Amino acid sequence: MAGPINQARVKISKIFNGEPQSYTRFNLDQNNDGESSHVEVKLSGDGEEEMDSAEAGRHHATSTYTQRPLRTYKNICYGALVILIFFLAGYLIGYVTHGKSVASKLPCTTVQPEGPTDEGEMVHPPEPTLDWSDITSMLQQQLSSAAFYQQLGNFAIDEHEAGSPGDEGLGNKVLNIFKSLEMTPWTDEHYVQLQVPSRGNPNKVLFDSEEIGQPTGYLAYSATGTTAGKVIYANFGQMEDLKYLQEVKINLNQSVALIRTGKISLAEKVANAAKFGAAAVLIYPDSRENDVDRSTELYGHVHFGTGDPYTPGFPSFNHTQFPPAKSSGLPGILAQTITADMALKIHKKLGGKAAPENFKGNLRGLAKYNLGGENGLVNVTVNNVQTDTKIHNVFGVIKGFVDPDRYVVIGAQRDSFGKGFAKSTVGTCLLVELAKAITQMKKDGFTPRRSIVFASWSAGDYGTVGATEWLEGYLASLDKKAFTYISLDGAVSGAGAFRASASPLLYSLLKETMNEVIDPTNKVLTLFQKFAGSNFETILEPMKMEDGAYPFLTFSGIPSISFRFVSDGIPSDYKFYGTALDNKENLDIATKGRLGDFCVLAAQVAGQMALRLVHDHLLKLDVTSYTRLIRKHVATIHKRVYELKLASTMSSPLTSQWLTTAVGSYSRAADSLMNDIQNSDLEDKEMCRSINDRIMRVEHNLLSPYVSPRDVPFRHIIFGTGEFTVSALTDHLRDLKENVSGTNADFLRNQFALTTWTIQGCANDLAGDVWALDNEV
Structure with missing residues (x-):
């Protein structure tokens, strides 16, 4: 039966496509009659007769192939009839045999990348097949208190100031671990000016x-x-x-x-x-x-x-x-x-x-x-004197299978002015243990869609120098490829409370993660139940400039998060940062003898957030969270505009109408995207990538495009610093009402315009392609 089926397939190809368009067999024949040599291309039509190459050479010495005569209408009808007959026969045979042989389902852990076929066909990446519960279980199995205590001993040294032999030695340790894990490691050198006594x-x-x-x-x-x-x-x-x-x-x-x-x-x-x-x-x-x-x-x-x-x-x-x-x-x-x-x-x-x-x-x-x-x-x-210093950042990557050019970055500061046990040693150990855990998970069958980059930074104690220099060096590409940064700096400094600073895009993911991680002392309560109760807002705090995640959010527009287990009470800050007393003994006391357990918890929080971001078809970033935050700021602006109107301190009226319209545009764009997500086909890779790209641009589009990153590096209109921010606009409204010296009504109007169009531009990009935009602005 194979012969007639092949003939039918050839006929279908010729009906819809004409002659075959791909040529797969080539014969190089020398003309024995003394004529110039030629190349004959034989068309691979299964089951059809081929023209003898020597005969073709005598009759068509200058042709590369011979075109066959057009089929007649009669032949087309015969072909269609043959197709119909064999289609019905094939359907009946398939129906009968289906009940006799059911393919067994392969276990998830056996999924491996497909190798190339003999025919040279394109290799498709394997689809992630593990359930989320399987992934969280695998991560939990890879993390242990004993492993962290061993790693803490390996990385704890007394002197590792930025650019020092101690700092370089720790960097080499991280690099060697990444090499042993086959993470394609690399280093990034910078020559910076530090100030020392x-x-x-x-x-x-x-x-x-x-x-x-x-x-x-x-x-x-x-x-x-x-x-x-x-x-x-x-x-x-x-x-x-x-x-x-x-x-x-x-x-x-x-x-x-x-x-x-x-x-x-x-x-x-x-x-x-x-x-x-x-x-x-x-x-x-x-x-x-x-x-x-x-x-x-x-x-x-x-x-x-x-x-x-x-x-x-x-x-x-x-x-x-x-x-x-x-x-x-x-x-x-x-x-x-x-x-x-x-x-x-x-x-x-x-x-x-x-x-x-x-x-x-x-x-x-x-x-x-x-x-x-x-x-x-x-x-x-x-x-103090300035000194030119060479520093090294160290990187490793676990590559994704579907979108390897999209990645989450997990980073930790490596250097410290003193021992820096809580400041940098714990974070570095979290970094390498997570790299080990996820590498092993990949060997056991975990297939991430997107990539994870692990980064060990130097000169963090001088103001996030290593990380910021990397961001400045690759600013043009990072905002298009890096979709989240997770900081491990100072992740464990106490045992009584939990604090987090994050982009609103990550609030939902953090809450979901805390509801999945179990407190080891209770075995029933989740981290959310233990530390947040019923109010998620109690664990959130503003992101400060000294936070390792701050330049990622406000300079590069990458959704970022840092979190920490801290002491309960007021204040909860760890008192030994920046002193020689930031050592293992004092951190053991602060964590009530359970340092290893809290390292495991911190690794689970960071690891599960990263794994969720690289596992799901669509990025777990909530664009609607900014709708609520922006509306809250605009409500304050409305109030100040009304107060300014009553004070009659401006020569001409001021309105916030267009700002309100821009916020409405963002709200509609966010709702439209959520609707697209609900109706999307998750098996359509191009659609998923398009939606993810729209999500990724939100944070970056909240960087003011009207100021230079050289003059005003922290350009985020919500979390940045400068006269272009929403908070600066609000303060200016108050000062103008009170006739404070230095206020300027024209500059205020300019602030209004730039804020409005930053939000509107973000809304336009979130809405999709320009031909799909539908707003009144």
Whole structure:
């Protein structure tokens, strides 16, 4: 029967396609009659007679093939009849034999990439076949407390400051592990400018010519030199603290601000003090009794930004032509850390007004807090020096089978000013253990659709330098390919609470993950039930500039998340960051002896989020979450516009109509996408890729296109910093109503326009192709 079926198939091909279009057999024959050689192409028509090559050479020496005569209408009819007969016969035979032989279903774990066929056919990637419950179970089986304790011992060293031999040694360890796992590892070199203390010329602090001390701790990127001024106690250095001093007639101009740690970053404390005219800032560790030894030195940086501040907006590769530029986030005033003992000496000498209750700290031996500003001068000398330093980022990748050019990035800081056990060692161990676990899962049958990139960053303690330089180097491609960043920095620093900072696109995924991970101490409660109860909002906090995920979200527009297990109580911050006391012993105490268990939990949270993002057909990113957030901000703007109208402080009326319309456009686009998702065919790879691309662009489209990433790196209109943000627009409305000096009605209108069109542009891209847009703007 095979012969007639083949003949019928050939007839179908010729009816719809004419002559065959692909030629698969070639004969190179030399003409024996002395004529020039020729190539004869034989058409592969199964079951048909072939023309003899020698006969073809004599009759058609200059032709490559002979066209057959056209079929007549009669032949077409015969062909159609033959097709119908054999179709019916084949259907009956298939129906009869189907009940006799049922193919057995292969187990999920045996799915492997198909090899090439003998005929050279295209190899199709294998479809992921494991259920989600199988994947979470496989991940859980690969993670253990014992493995983490062993890895923590392997990576814990006393000195691994950025660019040091210790940092490079740890980087090589990570690289070798990635090599052993066959993760196609690579390294990324950057030549950055770091600031370190001078070896022969120490920093000094004097009070009325009496030396308070020569601290070995320091703040990188401080201005250098010597200055003197009256010392004023400014609490945490928050804006409200400095405004209070202004209200009680204490002038910070050309003073030395004495500030305690906590609440905000060191860089923000210095930036705030500079805005109020301070000449220098002294920062000391302020902790509960017995938390920190009074002689403990404090380290950190005061660049109000991320990355190498001397190559703002572009990467510090070796071939970069460095212009004479520097970040606007570098402070213009001196900044220095001092110990609690040194701070106590200064506090005891302070006079002036008594500090309010909320200014009172935790210094042992201090009975009364005064604000100062009336007696004595503090002299501050900072002799830090800049040094060109080579740093290495280390990468490995687990490639996807369907969309390998789309990837989630999991990263951890590797360096530290001191031991940095909670700051960097734990995160590095989480990184390599997750890489090991998911590599083994892939060997056992897990087939991710998309890729996972594992990144070990250097110079994180100087302001996320390594990660930011990588983002700057590959900015043009990362926003089109990287769809999420998961930070492992500081993931475990306590045992009583859970905190997360994230893009709203990741809220639903985080909540779902916390509802799936079980608390090992209870065996019944999920992480969500234990730490969030019934209110998800209680675990969320704003993403700060010192967060390792911050530049991914606000500079590159990549949905990002960082999370951490912390101590319960207020404050929940780990007190040993930036000190030599950030060691295993203190972290064991903070985690109540269950450090390994919390490492497993942190790995499960990060791992399950990453696996979900690379496993599902469609990205688990909730675009409707931004609808709620943007509407919340716009509601505040509406209120301020109404208040401004009542105040009658503008010469012409202001309306928020077009901003409201843009928010409506985004809402409709998000709802339309959700409808497309519900009605999509998940087996249609092109459709899934198209939908995923629309989802991926949302975060990037919330970066303002109207400012330069070199001048304003954190361009996100919701989470960024600068005059283009929604919060800046809201503040400007308030200031204009109150006739605050420096307000500008024309600039306000410009802010309105740029905010409106940033949101509208995001909505247009989310809606799909330009010919599918349907809005009134």
